Amino acid sequence: MTLPDPRGPLTPEDRIVCALDLPTLDEALRLVDSLGGRVRWFKIGMELFTREGPRAVESVLERGQGVFLDLKYHDIPATAERAVESAGALGVSLLTVHAAGGPAMLEACARGRDRCQSPPAILAVTVLTSLDASALSAVGIERPVEEQVLAAGALARSAGIDGLVASPREVASLRRELGGELLIVTPGVRLASGGHDDHARAETPQTAVKDGADLLVVGRPIRDAEDPRVAAEVFAQAIAQGAASR
Ligand code: C5P
Numbered sequence: 248m249t250l251p252d253p254r255g256p257l258t259p260e261d262r263i264v265c266a267l268d269l270p271t272l273d274e275a276l277r278l279v280d281s282l283g284g285r286v287r288w289f290k291i292g293m294e295l296f297t298r299e300g301p302r303a304v305e306s307v308l309e310r311g312q313g314v315f316l317d318l319k320y321h322d323i324p325a326t327a328e329r330a331v332e333s334a335g336a337l338g339v340s341l342l343t344v345h346a347a348g349g350p351a352m353l354e355a356c357a358r359g360r361d362r363c364q365s366p367p368a369i370l371a372v373t374v375l376t377s378l379d380a381s382a383l384s385a386v387g388i389e390r391p392v393e394e395q396v397l398a399a400g401a402l403a404r405s406a407g408i409d410g411l412v413a414s415p416r417e418v419a420s421l422r423r424e425l426g427g428e429l430l431i432v433t434p435g436v437r438l439a440s441g442g443h444d445d446h447a448r449a450e451t452p453q454t455a456v457k458d459g460a461d462l463l464v465v466g467r468p469i470r471d472a473e474d475p476r477v478a479a480e481v482f483a484q485a486i487a488q489g490a491a492s493r
Pocket of ligand 1: 265268289292375377412414435444465466467
């Protein structure tokens, strides 16, 4: 089964990225296998990658599924560029960088991507959702968070980055201000019937997709479900409803 291109077109199921927020590869692969091919993308972040390394990526790819490598690169341009090439050589489909790395780093990352045999989609993190106005001020950024998000998104777009990671509350304004060409990937989604975990402002899959999100990152609602396949199906149905009302 070939992997879809994250840049679309995508079925509702193809829009789900399951976060492998688990400490060991054994546990992560159990989750991948329990989904039986229902979900095509798996997000590997710092926790799993730091412990298990590239074999975590390779093991997911061996199962015919795609990898979103969420290591949020932020370094000098030459180093970030080579890291993107290394990720591309591993075969990941999506990866993250910090827009705060600045225009030269983002452009270097785009060049690294373009040298890959199968270029991954690069997503920029605009502003971490854990940062509020006072935290931004502490690092010298005085403008409102929403303005900083839009400015970082515009910077990433003009540097040739493929898309953004955005909170569901930011999707509509990013689409309005930056247009349709950027891929928008959204964590922090919860079913209307489910709990919110630690998300202060979760949004439903229907709303996130209706507002213009392309891919949704889902962690605990699938990981902790009695039957992860059923949970993924329910999310896919909600996504289909959102896509229909776009
Ligand atoms: O369990 P949950 O669905 O909340 O997991 C969401 C995933 O998205 C986690 O891997 C988390 O690290 C990530 N995330 C993120 N940015 C946020 C919130 C969550 O990348 N603002």
